[in-house]
Each structure stands twice: as C-alpha cells, then as structure tokens.
Amino acid sequence: MNDLIPPYESVLARIAAAARRAGRRPEEVRLVAVTKTHGPDVVRDAVDAGMDLFGENKVQEAAWKIPLSPASAHWHLIGHLQTNKARQAVRLFETIHSVDSAKLIDALEAAARQAGTRPEVYLEVNVSGEPSKYGLTPEALPGAVEHLLANTHALTLTGLMTMAPFDPEPEHARPHFARLRQLRDALEARFRIGLPHLSMGMTGDFEVAVEEGATDVRVGTALFGARPKVARLAPDADTTSGAL
Numbered sequence: 668m669n670d671l672i673p674p675y676e677s678v679l680a681r682i683a684a685a686a687r688r689a690g691r692r693p694e695e696v697r698l699v700a701v702t703k704t705h706g707p708d709v710v711r712d713a714v715d716a717g718m719d720l721f722g723e724n725k726v727q728e729a730a731w732k733i734p735l736s737p738a739s740a741h742w743h744l745i746g747h748l749q750t751n752k753a754r755q756a757v758r759l760f761e762t763i764h765s766v767d768s769a770k771l772i773d774a775l776e777a778a779a780r781q782a783g784t785r786p787e788v789y790l791e792v793n794v795s796g797e798p799s800k801y802g803l804t805p806e807a808l809p810g811a812v813e814h815l816l817a818n819t820h821a822l823t824l825t826g827l828m829t830m831a832p833f834d835p836e837p838e839h840a841r842p843h844f845a846r847l848r849q850l851r852d853a854l855e856a857r858f859r860i861g862l863p864h865l866s867m868g869m870t871g872d873f874e875v876a877v878e879e880g881a882t883d884v885r886v887g888t889a890l891f892g893a894r895p896k897v898a899r900l901a902p903d904a905d906t907t908s909g910a911l
C-alpha cells in the first residue's frame with residue numbers, strides 16, 4: 668500500500684469540507700503538492716497515489732528533480748525567483764507563483780520568448796507587510812499589472828499569491844487571505860481582466876485559505892511529513908554530491 672494515499676485523501680477531504688463550508692465547489696481548489704527537499708522517489712509515489720500537480724521553491728533543486736520524475740507531473744514554482752534563473756524557470760514550470768518585480772517580469776518574458784514557452788504567472792503580494800517576506804506591496808500591485816499587460820506576450824497573468832505570517836493559529840491568517848481576494852477583485856474591476864487564481868494556504872492554514880477563496884493551496888508537510896532541515900537530496904548542496 669502506498670503510504671501517501673491516507674494523507675492525500677485526508678488533505679483532499681479537508682479541502683472539500685472547507686470549500687463546502689464556504690459555499691464553494693471542491694473542484695474549484697487544486698492541491699499543489701510541495702515536494703521541496705524530497706526526491707523523485709517521493710514524487711513517483713505521490714503520482715501513484717493520484718497527485719499530479721507539484722510545487723518547488725528552488726530552481727536548482729527542480730532542475731535536478733523534474734527530469735527524474737514522472738512525465739505526467741505538472742510543476743509550479745512557488746519560491747522566490749532571481750532574474751538569472753528565469754531561463755531555467757520558464758522551461759521547468761508551467762506556472763510561476765512568485766513574480767514580484769518589473770525586472771523579473773521582463774526577464775521571464777524574454778526567457779519565455781526565447782524558449783518558446785507560455786508560462787502562467789501570479790503576482791506575489793506581501794499582504795502582511797512583514798519585512799522578511801517577498802512580494803509586492805498592495806500599493807505596487809496595480810503598477811505591476813500595468814507593466815505585465817503592456818510589455819508581455821509570452822506570459823499570461825492569471826492570479827495572485829501570498830504567504831500569511833507564521834502563526835500557529837490558522838484563524839490569524841484569515842484577514843490576510845481575505846485581503847488578497849479583495850485585491851484580486853479590485854484589479855479585475857480596474858483592468859477588466861480575469862484573475863481566476865488565488866494561491867494561498869499551506870499545511871497550517873489551507874482550510875482557512877479555501878474558505879477565503881483559494882484556488883491553489885500549497886501543501887507539503889501534511890502530505891509528506893516534516894522536512895529535513897537541510898535538503899539532503901539537493902544536487903547543489905555540495906556535501907551530498909552523488910547521494911541518492
């Protein structure tokens with residue numbers, strides 16, 4: 668028996684229950700299974716268990732893992748992206764959740780044109796204003812949308828992403844998730860565009876996120892257990908070269 672089936676079914680059931688509580692259909696929410704620090708063996712088991720959409724937070728780690736993983740898997744980048752990794756990112760990922768500057772938009776557009784890919788992008792918003800967090804301020808968001816609409820053809824803006832501050836009480840994340848939804852609604856009205864995706868919610872708070880409108884929940888620990896502090900399997904961690 669595949670050990671990932673029970674946690675997968677449990678997470679799906681919790682997503683479905685949260686969706687129904689909010690009067691939403693469970694099918695409106697997709698589970699992005701976050702496999703960072705785990706190897707392609709884990710991705711394989713996850714695919715066998717029924718998962719098909721995976722999230723990674725580092726381009727280098729994904730560049731190693733994705734070619735070793737089942738070809739049926741779909742990959743999203745959820746972690747911070749530096750412009751010098753844009754070329755790799757547009758080849759590896761269908762969707763990039765963490766776009767947070769005009770400079771990165773330009774790098775991704777150029778890279779996608781060159782690679783002949785059409786990635787979807789979400790703008791990451793630092794809703795809480797925590798200085799340690801990446802993301803655009805809510806005030807900078809309209810400018811970034813304008814920049815995207817005016818300057819990109821290969822990229823398609825389809826949503827927003829946020830991370831709530833770390834807090835053991837999931838209810839404390841609710842206002843941040845509600846704010847992201849309100850920002851989305853305002854952008855849709857102002858620019859007359861559709862932004863169907865809201866990427867929000869992790870292991871500790873995904874049910875609250877679904878109640879507040881999440882379409883993409885990014886869940887790692889609840890599916891795969893606690894992560895090692897150091898990514899033992901990452902190819903670019905020089906202490907582990909050759910390990911697998």
Ligand SMILES: *Cc1c(COP(=O)(O)O)cnc(C)c1O
Nearest residue numbers: 701724745869870885886887888
């Ligand atoms: C690691 C990570 C997650 C998943 O976190 P869990 O608490 O393990 O579910 C979600 N989003 C981002 C951006 C991450 O880096």
